[in-house]
Amino acid sequence: MKYILDFDIAAVCISCITLFLFYERKQRRFGPGESYGRIAWTVLLSSVFSAASSYFANALPGTSGAATMATVTLFYLFHNSIAFFAAVYILNYGGLLPVKKTMRVLLALPWAIAIAAVASNPITRLISYVDSANVYRRGPLFFILYLLSTLYFLIIIAALFFKRSHYRKSHQRAFLAAALAPVLAALIQGFNRGLMLECFGASVSALLALITIQNASELMDGQSGLYHRESFIEFLAGAFKKKEPFTVLIAHSPELADLQGSLEMQNYRALVAQVSKWMFQASGAGAAPSWVGTGVFGLLFSRRLKSNPVGDLALKILDLADASWSVGSLHVKVPFKVTILQCPEDAADISDVVDCIDQIAEVARHSAHKKIYTKFDFSVGKHKRSSAVAAALERCLERESPELFYQPVYSIARSKPFALEVLLGLSLVNNEQAFQSEVLSTAEKMGVSRQLTELTLKKAFEWHAANKQELAGIDQLQLRLVSSMCLDLDWPRTVLKTAADARMDLSKVCFEITETTVSRFGNDLAMNMELLTGKGVSFALDDFGSGYTNLVKLAPMPFSIIKFDKKIIQPGLQSNKGRQLLEGMVDIFKRRECAVAAEGVETEAQAGMLALMNFDHLQGYLFGKPMSGQRIVEALKNG
Template identity: 25%
Template sequence: MNIELQLCGLVMLVVFLVFIEREKKLNVKNRALFLAAFITCIICLIFDVVSIICIHEAVYNGFSPLITRIVCKAYIILLVTQGYCSFLYSCLDIAIRHSFRLVRMLTLGVYIAGEVLIVVLPIDYHMDGRLVYSYGPAAMCAYIMAAFFISVILVFTVKNKRNMPHRRVIALFTWQGLWLIAAMIQFFFKDVLLVSFASAFGMIVLYSQLENPNEHIDRMTGLFTQNALSLYLNDRYKYSDPFAFYTARIKYLVPSTELDIRKNAVMRSAAGFLELGKEPIFRIGDDMFCIIYDSSERAYQKLLEIKARADGVTDIPVEAKFIYFPDSSLLSGPDEVYNFIHHYDDSSEDVIVCTGDLVQQMRYRSEVYNLIENALRDDRVVVHYQPIYNISTGSFTSAEALVRIVKEDGTLIPPGDFIPVAEDNGQIIQLGIRVFEKVCKLLASGEPQRLGIEYIETNISVAQFDHENPAGFVQNNIEAYKINPCNINLEITETADNELQHLLLLNMEKLIKMGVSFSLDDFGTGRSNLDYFVNMPADNIKFDLTFTQGYFKNDKIKHVMKGMVSIVHDMDMKIVAEGVETKAQYDAMVKLGVDYIQGYYFSKPIPAEEFIAFLKDSNL
């Protein structure tokens, strides 16, 4: 009998099924549909073999023709069912779209109608040596249905390939291509029964390319990987399946060189999580894990258990931090889950609970981040200049450059809306670079200098100084725009650790030799501390707006500022009072003895064109 290829395919699938059942499983819709198609393929192969045996016995040994026809119909019914299961599996990536639901319902209707026709239509069979096949209206209907599902799968794969992983597209084309090639060979060589074997081989291809769980297992711990978490989260969010989960960072405070200790510590953490229950556990970082539960109550209970275990570790210093997500619906999908973890992972709190307010804050910060990125890309970062009045000369001899962002509709975004976010995520460096370049471009025109401006102040970050080429960023721009270094004053604000402070001093020394001057910004806010005040070779000290305004509201601040004026002048430095808004405040600062006045009393920060016009009106 001509059943060798079918038996070969059947043995392959059964062996693979045993391995599949023994492996660690990630319960996602994708896998469930694959298993349905896989098992249907096995049953279809069994009935293919049984139908050939029945035909052989009916032709040569008088076996019941009725039972033979029933078995033949069962085989082709299963063949169509396999095609339908394959369709559902293939189109899983677009299965929840509204436009696809109608197609799915129509396809289900075609499948049911086809199966009914196969049941009611007649079927017959033929066997002559190794040549064996079923024929008749029922068989023709089955072949049409199989061709229909293969065609639909190919069409949908081509149409939606941009919405599918490239690897999945290739695997689906290979799978369906094997079916088509086998069907064509069998059509021309009827004694070569390849279709069932090709179907089995195609399932093996799918398994190896798309469904192999070993690709989602962390080799060290045996837990699921971060890629597996993305797949799992995507599946549960796609089908609106609510859940709760938490992440745990169990950080063992041992030197990075102690690799064996760190490995054993990670393995200890993994073992502890495995003892909590059967829920899926993911290792998503060197020392971070994620565990997903169906109920928030169980999730929180297990979080407390693992926290108690971590707190009880005494042989190795350990730091445990948790982010608890009681309601998955607060977040829109895997991307927001990872964004939330990224935003709050560095929190000083042991346990962060994901709430609606925190999610809104994260979304706002993400929106601002994208807004800044787009503004940098589209050159919508602009500089406004706030004139600084020199009391000794009675004119405006300097200005501070302040960053602004213009929306696509032309309106300005208030600096308070984006600067704190930029400072936290590091974008302030790129903004500072862009501002400095625009300041250099304005100075290169020579217009501010002709109108009495001696220098323009711009903020600089320690991170903008390059380790290998000290002061390279500033020096390169000064040389590129051919401006006098004396026209540049850099404002330093942040406190650096000893290593960065040493680097900063090296850069400052080189720039000072070039002619660049420095100001210590935000004095009085805590951002510029006493250590900086003593050690930084700055020319100016800038009293922050809150410090200046405090002079008129708090007697202690008034006494401090009086003393600071004397100290600063004794150190041969100048003082800029920021935030001066009224004539009375101006008179008080002049009486106090400051050297420069900056604030709305004279002008708000204004665009370059208005700044030049202001200087023409005020200094000429």
């Protein structure tokens, strides 16, 4: 039987083109796709030895059978590795590659059996052999090679169908097409044994994967020409999965970020392109240089490199402070600051690295004199904390189950609590607790602060109505009114409806409004406050002294209580000048017939001084920490 070499020769040509494009165009060579090169090389070598073995087999019996068997053995060694490498590539891409050593051994077992069978074939003659008549023939266990390759094909199909959520739909389709091409080629070849199609099918699959899965265009930032932030995070994921140490270098230029607003768009893009090109050339393709934020570059370095270029590159980047970049007729300088993180020592996972990237602009402002930052300059873990709070907040809104706490506000004249401040908290999955300021800040970022406030009002009003008898000595429930609530000019209607539904006495409601909200909403806020004041609702200016309140703006506002923030209470009590300043501010508000309250009171000495300064109310741990509704009721019962 004569073998047709045409498709093998075509496979060699396609494989050469594929490898050229992969290396020359710097196609995707990082993250889950970094093992693609191994597949492309294996397909090329398989095609070369397939063509060679077919040539020698066709020349039998006129040529040596040893040459035929040598090329056949090499062909099967590479050809039967393609399915295994493809399975590892696809599983790794979806984050499904086993981590445990035992599972990895099991995954590699069929491949190891095939390789062992092929390597021992010259002795066993079970796969193929050249008979005494110098004719090439298949052995009795030839089918086992196809059987073992089929196992990996089934693993790939199972991953793409049963774990489809791990893959993008476009990538899922591309992987499926790439997996089916060699199978279809093998089926056609089965009906015409002389037509060598398997390597051709494999080379087509490799090229298809290069064009679709390995295509770097969807991973690149259009402005810088480098990998974008999402790609960088994907590369980080791959690096952490390897469980091997690596280094992250973050280069940040505040000047490059600031120039975005002062240069013309065309000039700014040209500047970014110049700096990015330099960064790519200086770091080398192996560092996966990425544009991870405005003026922020991220680079990954493996510690397996024979030489560690991180330190040298950091010095080169710092030397950019003296470089001048030509942009049109302008010459600008873009000095950099550098952060080096040794992973996993300095950053244990992706979120820790992202924390540093997101905080770098703020760190640069606070440490303008520094050129090199370490992990100690960042609040590593902030991102994880924010994510945990956001997840807990989503659960809270979905279940309509806010965790409300109540802190007593002590009346000096009555010598007992006269009000309860309603505080919002959240229990996180790691048994930590998030308190009101953090929860409200997260809600603002998520755009759900109004929804959260309405839910808090509803639950607090219902709780008060259910415990009306036990709360007979409490004149007020003090609740924070967030800024986003005030964006709606008709928010008083929401308050009135919620109170009516819960049968809440509006004379018991006191809304706390911060200085920032007052400065932002001015006259419209005053009008709505007057409307609710006419219904019996009272208002307190919260956290006075934490911002920059204009006392003139407060004049038309119907505040009945001014709550001094602990940020000015505690420092103010520590000096004569501070105490005089507090007394002066108290006197101003007393003349406006406002009651004044001090927050953050922790000691008897502080309480005594504040009473002498003519404060009306005191709040702080000295008089009680925030407690659940049940506990505060019990505490009030027991006096």
